[in-house]
Every structure is written in C-alpha cells, then in structure tokens.
Amino acid sequence: MYTDQVMDHFTNPRNVGVIEDADGVGEVGNVKCGDIMRIYLKIEDDVITDIKFKTFGCGSAIASSSIATVMIKGKTVDEALALTNKDFVGALGGLPSVKLHCSVLAEEAFKVAVYDYCQKSGKSYAGLEGFDPANADDDHHDHGDEDEE
C-alpha cells in the first residue's frame, strides 16, 4: 500500500529529534485523531539551518514529517513556505488518499513553527500572510472504508 520512498522514510526517518534552543517550534494534530507532529527550527539570516521533528502517528505521518524536513532544511524561509503538502506527497511517490492529511499536517506543523519564530523575532514573511495557527488543527481526515475480520 505504501511506495518504497514512504517505507524508506518510515523505516529510516531523517531529522528525528529535538532542538533544545530552537528558534521556532510548531505542533499540530491531536491525540484523538491519532497523529501529532512537532517541528523544531533553527533559523539564521532567514535560512533554515536545522530542523528536527517528533511524530506520533501512522507510517505515512512519520514519512511525511521526514520528507518535509529533508526538503525544508537549507532553504530560505520564503522558499520553504512555498512548499506545499503536494510537494511532499510527490517526493514520496504518492500517498493513499486516506493518508493525504498526514502530508497536510507536515506542511502545517512547519508553518506553525515559522509563525512561532515570527512571534519571537518580530519578523514577518509574505508566505505566512493570513496564516492562523488556530485553524491548523482542523480535521483533515478522509473517512475511508472499514475492513474487518
């Protein structure tokens, strides 16, 4: 059901961990839905010099977090904000439709982390205009079919 890229990022996730003195931290999702993503950022001169994540969730949630951190790391904040969940899904070679919300969570966790950085640093980025972290926890789930034994 998962592509080789998803399985690779699930079994060998990149950038797992915590940044103790992070410049921005973003957490989205909730335990009720079964996925929570937290992203830590280190930002110097508008460049994302380091990024780490911790995720509670299914295989695609872990893989989405991992690919997002790989694609974001080293980019300027503006470049990274231009990435969307579709870019993460593309890089993973696709996700099952019921799992697409995992990639949205990764995009939003990053945006919430940048938002946190803006709050602390007083900076602002065009790509974050109108972004409200309060809406980032919305339910992106798709109801699929049940299968049962």
Added chain:
Amino acid sequence: MKRVYLDYSATTPTKKEVLDAMLPYFSEVFGNPSSIHGFGREAKKVVNESRATIAGFMNADEKELYFTAGGTESDNWAVKGAAKALKNKGNHIITSKIEHHGILHTCESLEKEGFEVTYLDVDGDGLISLEALEAAIKPETVLISIMFVNNEIGTLQPIKEIGAIAKAHGVLFHTDAVQAFGNFKIDVKDMNIDLMSISSHKIYGPKGIGALYIRKGVRLVNFVDGGAQERKKRAGTENVPSIVGFAKAAEIAYRDFDAHVEKLVALRERLRKGVMETIDYCKYNGHPDQRHPGNAHFAFEFIEGEALLLSLDLVGIAGSSGSACTSGSLDPSHVLMAIGLKHEIAHGSLRLSVGDFTTEEDIDYTIKELKTIVERLRMMSPLYDKVTGGK
C-alpha cells in the same frame, strides 16, 4: 526472513487434512446436490453428512443447520430474518456495542427501516451486564443478539445466562459464535440459543462458507431468495467442497479440542507475560481469563497502531490493530471505545492471536522484536517526550 503469523483471529490456514478431504469434491464428486441422478445424489449425501457432523458439535439436530457463504451472511440472515418475521409482534432489538460489523451494520440498516435497537454497554473487560440486559427488554423486544466471543479483545460473554434471560422473557436469542465455535464447547440446548452464526475460515477450514443454526420452530424471513436449496431457506447451489472442508475442520477442532485449547492458552500466556514484563506503559485488554484461548490484546501508550503493524510486518510478524489509521476511519475501533479506552491509548492497540501452528520460538521472537519496535517508535513520539522529559 522469519515469518510469524499471529493473526489467527483474522483467518486461519486451511489444514492439510481439510484440504485433502475437499479435493475429491471438485472434479470427482461434482454433481449438483439438487439433481436427482446419481452424481447429484452423491453430492447431496455428503452435504447432509457434513451438516450432521457440524450440528453434532453444538448439540443441534442436523435439520437445524443451514449453510451460508460465511459468518457475515449468517449474521445478516439471523437478525434481518428474525426482525422481519416478527415485525407484527414488535420492533425492538437488543444487541451490544462490541458486536462485529456483521451485526452492527445490520442493526443500523434495520433502524433505517423503523426498528429500534438498544446497544448495551460493556464494562472495562468487555462484558455486558445481565441486569442491564434484562432491564432493556420491553414488550416490543423480539430479538437479543449478543456475540459469544469478541473478535478484537477476545472476551467471552455469559451465554448461558443470556439465553436463560431471553427464554424467561420469550425473546429470541441469536449469538455470533464465529470466534467461539471450535474454541469453546457449545450446547445450543443447554445454553438456550435460538440462532447461532458460525464460520469455517476461523477454524482452519476454507473461506466463504459458514452456517446458521436455526432452532426448530423458529421462523425467519429468507435472506437469499431463489431455488429450493437448504430446505427452501437459503437458495443457491451448495458449495460442496467447502461444506466438506468446514465439516472436516469442525471434526478436527473437536477431536483435538483439549490439546488445542491447552496449547493456545500456554502460548498466549507466554506472549502476555513476555510483553507485559519487558515493555512499560502497556495495557492488556479484554477479560483476564474469560477469553478466547488464542487472543492477546495490548495497547501501547504514545505510539500508533498502524506504525506498529508496519514495523512488525517488516520483521515478518503479522498482527492486527484497532487504531483509526488501520480502520480507515477517524476513531479507533468501536470495541476499544466501548471498553472505555482513551483515544490516545486505543490508537496504540495491537491484537496478536496465536493458533495451532504457532511455536514458542515464534512467541519469543515476537516479544524481542516488539520491544525494539515500541522503543523505536516511542523515540520518535512527542507524547513520549512528555513522559521522559525528552531524554
């Protein structure tokens, strides 16, 4: 790679003895049991012998057992057939919150047609309350359907007591015994069971074949209309090889019953102890001893079940989970919600079910791998950080 199958509650492999018994009924004895010629008659004979064999293992008369395409069809037939046959008497059905979807979705479909359904709560171990059952019965109640053994957490219900209550109130009693048949001794007379669903593929028989026990005198509206098969109650040319296989599987199950139960309980207990002793923040679900001999059900905090299943699969271990991500819906399984598990714990659920081909080595390998996997996933989990302080 080592492969360990611990999903016997999902399905079982067809035993060699069963397959061997089935083989002649594809190309040699292939007649249509409804035909009056010799080819038909020999097929009809074996269908009825198989029926008698299976009926015998539940203390039923052979005329009380009807073959179906599996447990799901039996559930649909029993509940819809009884509700519709008795709709002039009443429109109320009592069931539980932890039934298989074969029952739950059938009840929901009847609700749309104007039937009223009471879904009984269960306690933390998964048991219904007999007092609550009795209190739910009203003059309009026509059917009680309570499963014998739960497929997820393995809990065994007090079937005989439920049967006695149903009888005392003159209400029909159906039980979904798909997980119970072959794993428990069943006596439909002693337990006052009026209707009972069973399925072959859970007891080392072929898939797509099951049966419904219908006590003599109980009338159901037919579920599959057509020809006159199964004494005009269930149409469709009989699946002769599978019927033979089902009977063989039942025969083996009850021939080797004591050894089977003893073996499964020993393996399951080895697994339960091993997991509970080596992994922290883990809950064992279902009733401590009134349960399916092969069922073990765990919930690991801070991690998600699908990630757990995928990781187990990568090391060759097959299990199952009631997490939302594996059911494709937003909520963890209805069974885990009904026993009062919090969402975050239910998401980390894992059912491992042992069977006749499981070995001690399989169990030890699983305990070892599971510990590594749970630790790895917890290291990635922000929820675990909150417990360990990020260390």
